[in-house]
Amino acid sequence: MSLKYITPAERFKKYLPKDYVELVDYGPFGKTQDQAGPGNMGQFKELVEEHPMCSGCWMAYYIRLIFASLPCPEETVTLGTAGCGRLAISQAAVPFVYGNYGDQNAMASGLSRAFRLRFPDKTKDVITIAGDGGTMDIGFSMTMHSWIRGERFTTIMLDNEVYGNTGGQESGMSPKGAVLKMAPFGKNFEKMPATGLAIAAGCVYVVRMSPTNIKKAAKVIRRAIFVAREVGPTFIQAYTSCNIEYSIPTEEVFADAKAQEKDRFQFEEFMTDEAKAVIERVEAEEKAASKARKAASKAAAAEVN
């Protein structure tokens, strides 16, 4: 997509659905993070529409955060697969590609290459967002090979440590001993070392986190996207609890995410030197642009007075 493609003719607006017009007028398209980003969610029309994910789902929350953090939503395509997350990802105002189970990183490889050929003058962001089953079990070979090939796009794993969508089977990412509906005696094996695998396979920016600090979580999402544009594959493993399969009372979901920060999801951030150089450059540019905007609006206000 592009901003031009999304924006309707003024005269045509009254025939369009209300939510679409609200997105055009109050959405984040073409705006900066200061104007419409994670820090002021609830004050602009967000990209994610109503969806059927469960009440209090932390995965739904993180998806909300991903979409609010996108550096350029009008030039982004997401890819996903079966699992709870796609229920909300498919309801966002960003093109979403949905294929066979677990093939999101294979599709994203082709798509990101095609974008670079078709739009050499543009920056298109390709992001796969899938569950732990989709990323590390059934999609494992396609995930690993995309990384080994050095494909330049971002992989986000919504790690709820279970097959949530199909009623509680253990996954490679479930912790050892986890008792689940379809692992009634407790899981026998260790949780897979996802970030270690990503680094070994050649990811140039890798983070494991429990998204409780909005600023930090948004920064990581944006870093992963910026680095994938230029350097190579990037990977985020985020704790996105399943309150249904792990029996977490919904009002305690946030507290649980905070507890996980000290447990299995301690913050880990890896970057290569090349990735670090991109991050430093882009963040310095953003800071300077934001400073210039603030100065300009201050000057404009002074002129009015």
Added chain:
Amino acid sequence: MYYVAKVDSNMCAEYKCNTCTLYCPEANTLMFDKAGNTSWVDIDRCKGCALCVYVCTDMLNRDCITMEMPNVGEG
């Protein structure tokens, strides 16, 4: 219907705060009115998880949000 979140705007407006709106799992649901300096709930979209109550009461030690049965069928 089920219990949904309700913000006491008078209490909320005393704080310069929009913390709960940043942690609702649903987008476009728990909104913040900058002019009135208060958060508010679009009850048609609220799923009743009470995560916002945790934020306001347990984290911030305020009690501006309660879970209440909405009056449906009216209006």
